[in-house]
Amino acid sequence: MKKPTPLQILVHLAGWLPLALLVYNFLTDNLTANPVQAIEQRTGLLALNFLLLSLACTPLATLTGWKELPLRRKALGNYGFLYASLHVLTFLWLDYNLNLLSIWRDVGTKSYTLLGAAAFLLLTPLAITSFPHWMKRLGKNWKRLHRLVYLISPLVAVHFFLSQKGDFFNLQGNILQPLIYAALIALLLTLRLPAVKRSIATLRSRAQ
16 A cells, blocks of 8 residues: 555545534534534535635646646545535535425525536536546546536536625625636636646746
8 A cells, every 4th residue: 555645645634624623613513603504605615625626736737747736636626526515415404404395496596506506416427437447437438527627617606606795796795705716717727728738838848
C-alpha cells in the first residue's frame, strides 16, 4: 500500500472536518435560530466549494506543473457530491418531511429549486462512475459523460445566485458572493478548454 501524500491527507481532512463540525454544532444546539436552514446553507456552500476545488485541479496542474493535483480531483468531486447529497436530503427530509406534494409544488414554483434538482441529478451519474471500474467499462464514453461538468457548474452557480435575496440589476442584497463564485466557475471552465490548456502548457514550457 502506498503511503498517503501530504496533499492526499489534506484533501481528506478538508472533506470530513466540516461534516464533523456540522454534527457537533447540531448536537450542541449551535446552528442559529433556524438549524434546518443553517444545515442547508452550509452543506450547499460546501458542495459548491468542493466542486470548485475539483474544477481547479486540472487548470492549476497546467499552470504549475504539479502532477499530483489531477489525482486528487476525484476525491474532491466525491466530497462535493457528499455535501450536495446532504444538502438535498436536508431539503427533502428536514425541511419538507418527505411530503412529496409540497416538494413538487416548491420545485414547480421556485426556479432555483428546479435548477438545483437538475444539477444534482446530472451530478449523480458522475459520482457513481468516478471509480476505476467504471472508467474501464465505459472507455471513451467516460470522458464524454464527465463533460457534463460544463453544464452542471453553471447550473449550480445560477442556483446559488437565485437562492439569495438580492437584486442583480439594482446591485442590491446578497449578490456579491454568488457573483464571485460564478466568475470563478467561468474562469475555471475556460482554463479547462483544450485550446486554452495547450496555450498555457506551451507558455509554461517556454518559460522553463
